[in-house]
Amino acid sequence: MENDILNIRDMSIHYSTPRGTLKALRHVNVSVPKGKIIGVVGESGCGKSTLISAIIRLLAPNANLASGAITFDGKDLFGLSEDEMRGLRGTDISMVFQDPMQTHNPVLTIGRQMTDIQYRDDMTMEQKTKRAVDMLTQVGIPDPAARLNQFPHEFSGGMRQRIAIAMALMARPKLLIADEPTTALDATLEVQIIKRLEELQADIGCSILFISHHLGVIAELCEEVVVMYAGEVVEQGSVREVFHSPQHPYTKALLECDPGHIKEKTRNLPTIPGEIPDLVNIPAGCAFAPRCPRVFDACHTQRPEWTRIKEGQHALCHLAGKEAVQ
Amino acid sequence: MTTLLEVKDVKVRFALGGGFLSSFGLGATSYIEAVAGVSMTIEQGETYGIVGESGSGKTTIARAIGGLHHAQEGSILFNGTELRGLRESEFRPHRKDISMMFQDPIGSLSPRLTIKSLLTEPYKIQGMKDRDLDAEAKRLLGMVGLPADFASRFAYQLSGGQARRVGVARALALDPKLILADEPTAGLDVSVQGELLNLLAGLQDKLGLSMIIITHNLNVVRHITDRMGIMYLGRFVEEGRTDEIFANPQHPYTLALLAANPEPDPDAQLARIELKGEPPSLIQRPSACEFHPRCPFVRDNCSVGDAPIWDTSVADHAHRCHWPGQHSAA
Amino acid sequence: MTDTAIVKTRGEFADVIYHLVRDPLGCTGFVIVLAFVFAALFADFIVPYDPIALNIKERLQGPSLSHLMGTDQLGRDTFSRVLMGSRVALQVALPTIGGAMFIGILLGMIAGFGSRTVDNAIILFFDTIRSFPTVMFALAVVALVGPSLKTVIFVIMMTSIPTYGRVVRTQTLSLRNSEFILAERSLGASVARILGVHILPNVMGPLAVLAAMDIPTVVGLEAGLSFLGMGVKPPTPSWGSILNDGYTLIRNTPWIIVAGGIPLILTTLGFTFLGEALRDVVDPKLRGQK
Numbered sequence: 046m047e048n049d050i051l052n053i054r055d056m057s058i059h060y061s062t063p064r065g066t067l068k069a070l071r072h073v074n075v076s077v078p079k080g081k082i083i084g085v086v087g088e089s090g091c092g093k094s095t096l097i098s099a100i101i102r103l104l105a106p107n108a109n110l111a112s113g114a115i116t117f118d119g120k121d122l123f124g125l126s127e128d129e130m131r132g133l134r135g136t137d138i139s140m141v142f143q144d145p146m147q148t149h150n151p152v153l154t155i156g157r158q159m160t161d162i163q164y165r166d167d168m169t170m171e172q173k174t175k176r177a178v179d180m181l182t183q184v185g186i187p188d189p190a191a192r193l194n195q196f197p198h199e200f201s202g203g204m205r206q207r208i209a210i211a212m213a214l215m216a217r218p219k220l221l222i223a224d225e226p227t228t229a230l231d232a233t234l235e236v237q238i239i240k241r242l243e244e245l246q247a248d249i250g251c252s253i254l255f256i257s258h259h260l261g262v263i264a265e266l267c268e269e270v271v272v273m274y275a276g277e278v279v280e281q282g283s284v285r286e287v288f289h290s291p292q293h294p295y296t297k298a299l300l301e302c303d304p305g306h307i308k309e310k311t312r313n314l315p316t317i318p319g320e321i322p323d324l325v326n327i328p329a330g331c332a333f334a335p336r337c338p339r340v341f342d343a344c345h346t347q348r349p350e351w352t353r354i355k356e357g358q359h360a361l362c363h364l365a366g367k368e369a370v371q
Numbered sequence: 372m373t374t375l376l377e378v379k380d381v382k383v384r385f386a387l388g389g390g391f392l393s394s395f396g397l398g399a400t401s402y403i404e405a406v407a408g409v410s411m412t413i414e415q416g417e418t419y420g421i422v423g424e425s426g427s428g429k430t431t432i433a434r435a436i437g438g439l440h441h442a443q444e445g446s447i448l449f450n451g452t453e454l455r456g457l458r459e460s461e462f463r464p465h466r467k468d469i470s471m472m473f474q475d476p477i478g479s480l481s482p483r484l485t486i487k488s489l490l491t492e493p494y495k496i497q498g499m500k501d502r503d504l505d506a507e508a509k510r511l512l513g514m515v516g517l518p519a520d521f522a523s524r525f526a527y528q529l530s531g532g533q534a535r536r537v538g539v540a541r542a543l544a545l546d547p548k549l550i551l552a553d554e555p556t557a558g559l560d561v562s563v564q565g566e567l568l569n570l571l572a573g574l575q576d577k578l579g580l581s582m583i584i585i586t587h588n589l590n591v592v593r594h595i596t597d598r599m600g601i602m603y604l605g606r607f608v609e610e611g612r613t614d615e616i617f618a619n620p621q622h623p624y625t626l627a628l629l630a631a632n633p634e635p636d637p638d639a640q641l642a643r644i645e646l647k648g649e650p651p652s653l654i655q656r657p658s659a660c661e662f663h664p665r666c667p668f669v670r671d672n673c674s675v676g677d678a679p680i681w682d683t684s685v686a687d688h689a690h691r692c693h694w695p696g697q698h699s700a701a
Numbered sequence: 702m703t704d705t706a707i708v709k710t711r712g713e714f715a716d717v718i719y720h721l722v723r724d725p726l727g728c729t730g731f732v733i734v735l736a737f738v739f740a741a742l743f744a745d746f747i748v749p750y751d752p753i754a755l756n757i758k759e760r761l762q763g764p765s766l767s768h769l770m771g772t773d774q775l776g777r778d779t780f781s782r783v784l785m786g787s788r789v790a791l792q793v794a795l796p797t798i799g800g801a802m803f804i805g806i807l808l809g810m811i812a813g814f815g816s817r818t819v820d821n822a823i824i825l826f827f828d829t830i831r832s833f834p835t836v837m838f839a840l841a842v843v844a845l846v847g848p849s850l851k852t853v854i855f856v857i858m859m860t861s862i863p864t865y866g867r868v869v870r871t872q873t874l875s876l877r878n879s880e881f882i883l884a885e886r887s888l889g890a891s892v893a894r895i896l897g898v899h900i901l902p903n904v905m906g907p908l909a910v911l912a913a914m915d916i917p918t919v920v921g922l923e924a925g926l927s928f929l930g931m932g933v934k935p936p937t938p939s940w941g942s943i944l945n946d947g948y949t950l951i952r953n954t955p956w957i958i959v960a961g962g963i964p965l966i967l968t969t970l971g972f973t974f975l976g977e978a979l980r981d982v983v984d985p986k987l988r989g990q991k
Contacts, residue, residue, distance in 0.1 A: 088560035089531070187648075201649045202425075231424035232587060232631030233646045233665075240645060258561065260635035265643075284637040302561045304590030305634045310614065311594055312572040314565030320530065437887050466889035479880035483902040483984075496890045541884075 056113030084263035087273035145206035156193030203234035282358030292360035381445035407605035420592030423602035480526035487522035532563035611688035727978025733971025805865025813873025827863035913976025917969035
């Protein structure tokens with residue numbers, strides 16, 4: 046606990062909708078240790094976006110915290126005032142978004158935007174500009190001093206994402222939330238971004254919550270991984286344990302589906318049949334039961350426990366730890 | 372096997388936006404060559420993969436084949452007919468033989484129409500008024516594994532995977548000979564991606580149609596295509612039988628793409644190949660080998676002198692590199 | 702999604718009305734607009750007095766049971782004049798907005814979907830019209846053909862075309878390269894089909910709102926032109942002429958200007974509510990959320 050920069054305990058977030066209460070997150074536990082990169086994996090509708098909004102406390106107006114708490118750096122996030130929370134955003138917690146084409150203000154130069162976000166620091170304009178140049182050099186933008194005078198549209202997508210990373214890390218945050226930062230980029234540019242992120246993390250020593258659907262990247266970059274399904278964390282553990290011996294059937298199925306995993310040429314690729322459940326009418330018992338290949342009676346009636354498998358690996362499954370899910 | 376489609380040295384140019392006056396034919400206009408000479412042959416019942424990243428021209432060549440872009444040079448021979456240069460009215464009869472699927476599963480379905488209207492649009496457009504539209508909609512939904520009551524829904528009510536299936540069903544409506552699928556797995560979750568590829572493969576086996584799949588993801592083409600071409604700046608840098616290219620990649624760009632989708636194994640020894648810089652602009656193409664500014668294995672003669680030749684000496688595996696196959700991770 | 706079963710049993714039009722009436726704002730707008738149209742159509746039968754009959758004995762009376770909105774300086778019953786005035790308002794508003802919308806849609810879609818030359822030519826036409834001051838344009842036309850209600854209608858219609866045309870053009874431009882339009886083109890759909898079946902329904906939403914909000918402008922313009930002697934000739938009552946009469950007497954008999962203003966405000970609100978609700982109802986996506 047003391048080693049965690051971010052600790053989410055038993056958090057449930059519900060949205061009130063015309064159709065009823067949408068339980069977007071249910072009893073979620075996530076811990077991000079200091080100085081580590083934690084990956085979050087899950088498919089659409091798993092609650093990743095709600096999780097991020099909850100951490101930076103920018104939830105939609107119809108959302109409410111039904112249970113649980115978030116502790117960031119020893120502070121209870123939901124107990125902070127709006128002013129205190131705003132003080133955290135952009136300094137101690139910063140974010141990199143999915144679409145680099147929309148993260149910058151199109152009518153201001155990159156230099157102006159990079160010096161503007163240092164408004165909290167008591168420095169001269171020269172010092173701020175120098176810091177901006179330093180950051181751009183670190184993320185590998187060639188000729189940074191000259192490029193500060195350019196506008197966002199003069200940079201390519203890959204460059205813009207690197208600038209976004211530079212801006213996010215300029216304040217040396219304690220936690221960086223990276224929301225699918227490479228999804229909108231080409232694969233060969235993805236490699237570049239991952240490398241820069243790795244170097245900067247080692248340099249600054251911050252923690253990163255890295256959200257991605259790309260299992261290969263998670264395996265390469267992260268130490269721990271959190272697997273989410275339909276608003277629940279179904280498994281968390283070290284990347285090695287989770288990827289080599291997944292304890293939740295969903296994790297196992299997801300790994301098998303990844304095309305990078307399938308070595309032999311086949312015209313019949315593995316899939317996960319069925320759809321994610323409606324989060325307004327969640328089935329009793331385990332949310333994955335309707336799609337689970339290992340389902341048995343108890344799965345339909347009882348909610349599984351968050352079970353400790355071994356040091357640093359937990360899973361939300363009736364079978365977890367009882368027998369090998371393999 | 373008979374040849375269904377033969378594309379020869381096709382070039383597609385776009386005018387760069389001029390001013391107000393240029394629209395009335397005054398002032399100078401400059402061009403970029405989005406497709407700079409592409410050739411390929413697709414046999415009946417074959418699946419062909421076009422792989423490339425954004426700006427490589429892969430979508431443009433597909434749309435040129437589908438008659439949505441005008442190709443300025445080359446030849447597109449479909450079933451013995453020259454398609455290049457046809458007017459819209461002359462092209463229309465061929466449209467039922469060539470179906471296209473677009474990238475955005477939901478965005479490629481007209482938002483104000485029900486699924487039934489969407490699925491039966493092809494019949495209305497092609498003037499097949501005698502068809503029982505309700506029965507056709509039901510048949511098509513059945514073919515792609517969707518329940519018949521989807522007919523009354525709207526596109527926005529579907530998940531990405533379901534909308535994609537509707538797209539497949541619509542592409543099949545007119546019993547086409549060739550399907551052009553642009554990023555058929557874009558925007559889909561990994562677990563649904565496999566489902567869609569299986570569906571396409573199954574339908575192809577059953578109906579014997581040919582397919583062109585355009586994607587940036589090499590893992591997609593590997594399982595489903597027979598032949599493939601890898602595009603960079605509007606040209607193929609490597610082309611041939613899929614298994615041959617995977618077994619024995621010759622061009623460094625192919626190597627980089629192959630390394631870009633690693634196996635999800637934390638213990639794997641990753642030989643990631645980091646390309647330098649960004650894709651160059653089509654307005655100012657690099658000299659000699661167009662890949663040399665980004666190539667991690669660049670040598671002296673790559674940047675000056677002649678461009679590498681399109682080497683077709685080995686059957687079923689052509690490439691465009693000064694030093695084919697001689698790329699060690701140095 | 703449970704609504705889909707119901708949708709099938711009703712027609713598209715009935716479905717739109719059903720959802721419209723269920724929305725409180727839409728319902729209010731719908732009722733006001735219905736009342737307005739009813740008044741305009743049956744004004745002859747429901748007016749308590751002849752709206753142009755002079756009655757000097759009872760001039761400038763305050764509101765009473767016999768004269769609900771009082772009388773003007775010639776002793777005419779204001780309430781009857783307001784009811785009759787709705788007819789002029791409708792006569793001007795419907796053809797001007799209808800005509801401007803029709804031509805605007807046509808030109809806007811051609812500009813948005815056609816080649817750049819066509820687009821630039823049409824934009825040039827829009828900008829030319831826009832650059833005429835409405836009143837000067839009206840004076841010129843009146844000088845040519847003489848004042849009449851038809852002249853007013855023609856002038857207002859012509860000057861409103863660019864408003865609709867530009868909105869339609871922008872929407873068409875943003876839709877023409879969307880994937881569902883490409884998909885239609887790849888099936889061999891004709892330009893007419895693409896514009897009529899796929900683009901038109903998607904531009905109608907913003908247009909409905911625009912048209913609703915234009916109605917008060919048009920009625921106001923008619924009032925202004927009538928005041929300048931270029932529109933409806935006295936003694937025919939129009940809301941504009943009632944406002945003008947009331948304006949001169951505002952210190953002594955404020956009820957006349959109030960009586961002329963209330964229907965104008967009500968129709969504006971009614972059509973605006975209706976337009977906003979229509980936009981939501983016509984879009985199946987927004988309708989699903991209600």
